[in-house]
Amino acid sequence: MKLNLIVIWLLYGISPILAEEEKATGLSVATLHAEPTLAMQMAAAADAALEDAAEEAQQQADIGTVAVGDAEPGEPVDLLRALCQLAETGALVWVCGACGGEAVALRAAAARAGLLQMNVERAPLEVGADALGLYPSEEVLAHVAAILMTDKGWRRVVLLHETAPPSALLALTDEATPIAVTARRLPPTSDDALLRNLLLVLKRSGVQNFAVWCGPECLLRVLDAAQRVGLLSERQSYLLLDLDMHTLHLANYSYGGANITGIRLFDPSSETVQKAMNSWSKAYLKRTKVTQDGRKWHRRRNAEEDTAEVARELVVAPPTALLLTYDAVRLAAAAWRALQPLPQLSEPLSCTSGRGSLHTQTLLNYMRTMEMSGTTGPLRFEKGGQRAQPALEVVELERGGHATAVARWVPVTGAAGAAGEHALLWTRPPVLTQIDSGDSMTNRTYNILIALKDPYIMHRESAARLSGNERFEGFCVELIERLASVLHFNYTFVLLEKGVGYGSYNNKTGWDGMMRKLLDDENIHFAITDLTITAERERAVDFTTPFMNLGISILFTQPTEPAPAFFAFLLPFSPGVWGFLGLAYLGTTLLLYVVGRLCPEEWQNPYPCIEEPIALENQFTLQNAFWFTLGSVLLQGSEIAPVAYGTRSVASMWWLFALVITSSYTANLATLLAKKTTTDRIHDVKELANNDEGISYGALFGGSTYDFFQKSQDPTYIKMYEHMRQEKMPANNDAGIERVLEGNYAFLTESTTIEYLTQRNCEVKKIGGQLDSKGYGIAMKKNSTCRQELNLALLNLQENGDLREMKNKWWNERHGGGSCTKSAEVESEELSLRNFKGLFFVLLVGSILGVVLSFVDLTLHARRTALLHGVTWGSQLWAEIRFVFQFERGEKPLQLAPSPTPERSIRAKSSSTSPLQTRRRSTRHTLRTMTPPHDDIRSTPSH
Numbered sequence: 026m027k028l029n030l031i032v033i034w035l036l037y038g039i040s041p042i043l044a045e046e047e048k049a050t051g052l053s054v055a056t057l058h059a060e061p062t063l064a065m066q067m068a069a070a071a072d073a074a075l076e077d078a079a080e081e082a083q084q085q086a087d088i089g090t091v092a093v094g095d096a097e098p099g100e101p102v103d104l105l106r107a108l109c110q111l112a113e114t115g116a117l118v119w120v121c122g123a124c125g126g127e128a129v130a131l132r133a134a135a136a137r138a139g140l141l142q143m144n145v146e147r148a149p150l151e152v153g154a155d156a157l158g159l160y161p162s163e164e165v166l167a168h169v170a171a172i173l174m175t176d177k178g179w180r181r182v183v184l185l186h187e188t189a190p191p192s193a194l195l196a197l198t199d200e201a202t203p204i205a206v207t208a209r210r211l212p213p214t215s216d217d218a219l220l221r222n223l224l225l226v227l228k229r230s231g232v233q234n235f236a237v238w239c240g241p242e243c244l245l246r247v248l249d250a251a252q253r254v255g256l257l258s259e260r261q262s263y264l265l266l267d268l269d270m271h272t273l274h275l276a277n278y279s280y281g282g283a284n285i286t287g288i289r290l291f292d293p294s295s296e297t298v299q300k301a302m303n304s305w306s307k308a309y310l311k312r313t314k315v316t317q318d319g320r321k322w323h324r325r326r327n328a329e330e331d332t333a334e335v336a337r338e339l340v341v342a343p344p345t346a347l348l349l350t351y352d353a354v355r356l357a358a359a360a361w362r363a364l365q366p367l368p369q370l371s372e373p374l375s376c377t378s379g380r381g382s383l384h385t386q387t388l389l390n391y392m393r394t395m396e397m398s399g400t401t402g403p404l405r406f407e408k409g410g411q412r413a414q415p416a417l418e419v420v421e422l423e424r425g426g427h428a429t430a431v432a433r434w435v436p437v438t439g440a441a442g443a444a445g446e447h448a449l450l451w452t453r454p455p456v457l458t459q460i461d462s463g464d465s466m467t468n469r470t471y472n473i474l475i476a477l478k479d480p481y482i483m484h485r486e487s488a489a490r491l492s493g494n495e496r497f498e499g500f501c502v503e504l505i506e507r508l509a510s511v512l513h514f515n516y517t518f519v520l521l522e523k524g525v526g527y528g529s530y531n532n533k534t535g536w537d538g539m540m541r542k543l544l545d546d547e548n549i550h551f552a553i554t555d556l557t558i559t560a561e562r563e564r565a566v567d568f569t570t571p572f573m574n575l576g577i578s579i580l581f582t583q584p585t586e587p588a589p590a591f592f593a594f595l596l597p598f599s600p601g602v603w604g605f606l607g608l609a610y611l612g613t614t615l616l617l618y619v620v621g622r623l624c625p626e627e628w629q630n631p632y633p634c635i636e637e638p639i640a641l642e643n644q645f646t647l648q649n650a651f652w653f654t655l656g657s658v659l660l661q662g663s664e665i666a667p668v669a670y671g672t673r674s675v676a677s678m679w680w681l682f683a684l685v686i687t688s689s690y691t692a693n694l695a696t697l698l699a700k701k702t703t704t705d706r707i708h709d710v711k712e713l714a715n716n717d718e719g720i721s722y723g724a725l726f727g728g729s730t731y732d733f734f735q736k737s738q739d740p741t742y743i744k745m746y747e748h749m750r751q752e753k754m755p756a757n758n759d760a761g762i763e764r765v766l767e768g769n770y771a772f773l774t775e776s777t778t779i780e781y782l783t784q785r786n787c788e789v790k791k792i793g794g795q796l797d798s799k800g801y802g803i804a805m806k807k808n809s810t811c812r813q814e815l816n817l818a819l820l821n822l823q824e825n826g827d828l829r830e831m832k833n834k835w836w837n838e839r840h841g842g843g844s845c846t847k848s849a850e851v852e853s854e855e856l857s858l859r860n861f862k863g864l865f866f867v868l869l870v871g872s873i874l875g876v877v878l879s880f881v882d883l884t885l886h887a888r889r890t891a892l893l894h895g896v897t898w899g900s901q902l903w904a905e906i907r908f909v910f911q912f913e914r915g916e917k918p919l920q921l922a923p924s925p926t927p928e929r930s931i932r933a934k935s936s937s938t939s940p941l942q943t944r945r946r947s948t949r950h951t952l953r954t955m956t957p958p959h960d961d962i963r964s965t966p967s968h
Contacts (some may be wrong), residue, residue: 028294053118054354054360055140063122066339067145067350069309071120074354077304106135108375112138116374117382117384118357120350122146132156138376141385143357145349147267153387157392158411159349159404161290166266168433169288169417170194170236172449173264174204177286179234182264183227184208185247187239192235210238211247220250228256229824231817231904238262241273248278248285255279260816264552272342276426285422289400290415292350292430293342301351301400302340309336320734345401352399358397360392378673419449466814470515473505474542474552476527477520478758480781480835481555496517500835501553504572507827511818519549529727543804550811552804555775557729557800567807567813571800572828577730578776579713579722579767584706597693606686613679614654617875619671621645623879624669625886645672657683671879679869713771714745722771725761726754730773733797742796765789781836787845 056067098229108119108131119140120447121131135142135155144155147163169193174182182204184190190208209227212219228237235256237247244265251257259282278285291298313332339347367384388409397404402416419432432451474484475497485491485498494502497518509516521539528540536544543552543566558568595603621627621643628641644665645653653665657680668675706720707713712720722745724730731754734746755761761772766788779791803815822828837843887902 035770039463049217050339052358053115053117054121055111055118056122056350060396061898063344063346065312066309066344067307067345070305070347070350071354072312073301074351075306075358076308076471077301078355078362080680085707105130105376108134109138110375112376116941117388118143118354119944120353122346125623134376138374139385140374141357141389145346147355155389155408156410157353157389159353160345160412161268161334161415161417162411165412165415166288166415169190169419169449170264170266172206172434173286173419174234174236175245176449177262177285179204179262181205181232182207182234182236183232183568184236184238184294185211186237187211187243190238196236199872204237212245214243214246217246217250220246221254221579223480224250224254225258232258234262234264236266238266241267241269244270245273248275251283252278252281252292260813261285262286265758267684270420272344273427274426275422279424279426286431287420287422287522288434289420290345291416293420299340300341301348302343303324303342305347307334316539323888335342340910348400351403352404355399356392356395356397359397360388364388370899374576377394380492393558393652393747395876466512466514467512470517471550471750472517472538472548473550474519474521476539477523478553478555480840481553482647483840490791502841503831503835504822505553505827507822508815510819511821512814522556524577525726527554528562529732530565532567540565540804548806550809553778553944555801556804557775558802559732561732562804565807567809567812568802569812570819571820572823573777573801573832574779575799575801576795576797577733578779579707579710580762580772580774580782580789581707581792582765582768583788583790590781593697594966596697597690605836609682610654611680614650616632617654617675617679618645618647618650619668620671620675620876620879621650621669623876626669626882627667629668642927654679658687660687669879669882671876671882674874674878675876678874681699698717707771707792710745710796711741713792714741714748718769720769721748721752721763721770722773723749723752723754723764725755725758726774728774729799730775734773740741762786762789775837781842784837784842784845785840813887902920 037533043865051077054071056071071814089747097737109897112135117140119135120143121135122145125812134143141885143159144156147160184206186208187210187891193462194206209223210224244267248257248263251263252262255277262284263286263803265285265287268288268290271289271293310333320784341489356916364387367387393406393408395404396405398945403414404412407413414435418430419434419436420428422428422433430452433451434668435448435450471886474827477483479499480752481499481501482497486497497520502518505516508512508514521542525542528536528538530536535541539552539554539556543549554568556562558571598606617760622645627643627645631642645667649665653676657676706718707716713720724734730747734742734749737743737746755764755772758772758774758778761774762772765772765788772794773796776791776795783790805812818836819828835842889897890896891898891902
């Protein structure tokens with residue numbers, strides 16, 4: 026946490042605490058402020074004032090040095106100690122600013138010690154009996170604010186305040202005045218979200234006028250939040266009641282149209298102010314050891330900023346506290362000089378003993394009777410010590426951030442702030458920002474000019490005969506109904522003649538169409554349809570705030586669907602996946618064939634009737650293995666059931682693999698076949714302008730879209746206008762749509778019209794984005810008194826969501842809307858190998874597991890066989906493995922004879938076939954003899 030030190034600066038000409046033989050000849054002044062930077066600047070202002078006072082009095086004596094004392098903020102005991110220590114070292118006059126929560130204790134200690142206090146900043150405390158207030162009192166500022174509100178025509182105002190609001194402003198509601206003041210306390214500085222919520226609530230309640238009573242940083246915070254919530258438009262007005270408005274950078278808040286008014290004590294560009302600030306600049310640079318050209322001689326603590334640049338900025342926009350410090354020290358020096366010679370103080374001042382200076386009261390009484398011209402205007406004081414009749418300037422913020430003086434407030438008689446005579450001299454008429462929002466439209470009847478255009482104005486379909494306003498329906502009709510219910514007015518629709526356009530301007534004949542009718546017919550008050558707000562039209566009539574925003578877009582036919590691919594069934598998988606599927610099929614089949622030969626359980630007796638067969642057969646032949654794996658993929662049975670653990674492991678993994686692959690293929694194929702892939706011939710306006718496919722285009726002749734291309738300076742739009750100028754343009758929107766449906770034609774029109782058409786005609790679509798941004802508004806004669814009320818009502822409908830609800834109703838629901846609404850298509854693409862990495866891995870692991878289990882099974886079988894026949898386990902296992910890889914042998918003998926030597930192996934190989942074949946033939950012969958011939962069966966008589 027950054028530690029802010031309260032710095033106390035003591036300036037004195039010659040200290041009265043000297044050796045006994047010396048006499049005091051100068052004035053001792055102390056300045057106190059909670060901000061170290063401003064304390065340094067105020068000390069420099071005191072230096073400049075003493076130097077200018079010495080120069081004016083033609084004194085060459087040394088004006089003294091500066092003593093600096095530090096104290097931690099928030100420690101009242103430390104602050105009191107520092108202040109009392111400075112009083113004991115000879116300070117007589119204390120120029121004080123805002124001292125935070127310790128102000129009460131500090132001022133009490135200063136009064137006890139006998140320090141003369143001179144207030145140069147706004148403080149909530151009243152000026153005491155031993156003090157002078159150079160900063161205008163709250164009553165004076167509140168009185169000026171009340172006069173400004175009255176002259177501007179305000180009737181309702183919200184007072185935003187950071188500390189306690191001035192009672193004089195709150196009392197305006199109780200007095201005989203039409204101004205109603207409502208106070209709202211600003212949230213803490215750390216909670217900007219709460220501040221925006223407060224302003225949003227005020228916005229919804231219709232508040233337009235705000236008075237802000239807080240410091241400079243708080244003013245920026247309020248304006249920033251107001252800008253974020255849309256409260257800096259031409260409908261709002263702000264009165265900033267801090268005298269340092271001219272020191273803020275307000276350019277960002279000057280373009281929204283809001284009237285921002287402030288008050289100041291002086292003109293920063295005046296010759297008097299600039300002379301004083303130049304003296305201050307020299308003193309400030311000298312105090313911070315910086316030369317005029319910015320070259321530093323010595324860098325002080327906490328002086329990392331470019332001091333010379335800060336000095337130049339403050340000379341242009343000086344804070345009020347600096348000039349008030351300058352005026353306060355000049356006033357005290359003049360009084361001190363006029364009262365000389367004064368007797369030497371016998372003892373120093375003391376906070377503990379309560380010994381006050383006799384010079385303090387003398388100096389205070391004399392200054393209260395003085396009148397002097399300062400940089401902040403005439404310096405005069407009341408009996409109570411408050412500044413009397415300060416000359417204030419009223420300024421208004423212009424575009425770009427410059428503040429211009431528009432009035433001066435000069436009280437004439439009576440105490441400042443009393444309800445006496447006063448004069449507010451305006452150099453230009455005040456901006457009447459508060460239009461009477463009373464029921465000016467209540468119970469009045471207005472004739473509203475309309476033009477038929479779907480879905481804005483349409484004839485109502487009804488079997489009964491309708492008359493009057495009941496004949497029409499549509500978006501604009503419902504909008505007028507809702508405005509009438511809010512503002513309590515009556516209306517009559519007047520239909521524009523058929524074939525008459527909305528209006529364009531001709532230099533010879535003037536306006537035509539709906540615009541001409543509105544301007545010439547005194548009985549027509551408003552005009553509403555899809556009438557675009559343009560700069561040319563707004564020169565002739567007034568428009569409300571837009572009730573619908575839109576832009577120019579392109580209407581074109583839906584693209585045709587391409588012919589399906591010949592091998593469309595291969596689309597679900599990428600070529601890589603198909604290749605790996607083939608390898609997986611081939612590898613799994615061969616593996617299953619080998620594993621089947623490895624597993625002893627897969628060698629079965631082909632003739633169950635023979636209990637002791639001489640040979641066994643394996644169901645997993647190469648052909649059967651291929652058929653088994655293929656049937657699994659195609660979800661067809663093969664009547665082959667694995668028996669051994671190894672083959673079952675491999676088969677189970679292949680079934681899982683086939684299940685996922687088949688499901689993915691089926692789902693993706695269905696999606697791809699259902700998805701209609703189309704290709705647009707054009708994608709934006711540049712492709713349309715440069716197309717070489719023979720696509721023509723146009724816009725409604727005489728409409729705002731045609732005028733847009735006619736007046737545009739963009740090369741693309743100029744080229745398009747030249748093309749349209751050579752062709753016949755559609756006379757209405759229906760003709761443009763017909764040409765679009767005929768093909769090879771793009772119709773340029775408003776995006777809202779395209780949205781309406783594409784909801785009902787599925788053969789057309791919107792191409793690209795919007796070429797511009799504009800809006801539809803209600804037109805009325807210039808300077809109409811109804812504009813403000815209609816704007817507020819439209820804003821309320823917009824904020825409540827009514828306009829959005831109405832558009833959805835008339836665009837997507839009524840009169841066939843929504844018939845072309847497409848369900849959200851699920852994007853699908855071919856599945857690549859990365860989608861099946863895990864699946865292939867599972868298949869590989871399962872296959873390896875099957876091989877391992879097969880070898881384990883074969884090893885155990887070889888051991889049992891070796892024990893049974895009295896041979897070695899190794900020789901029996903080797904015989905089993907050799908047989909597995911003798912793929913030409915489809916039958917397996919019950920006992921494989923081991924062959925330890927090659928010769929024995931060869932003899933066994935040569936003799937193994939004939940006995941086995943002989944036995945096999947014998948077995949088949951036995952079976953044939955056991956089964957009677959078919960003829961014998963047929964010839965047996967039945968009993």
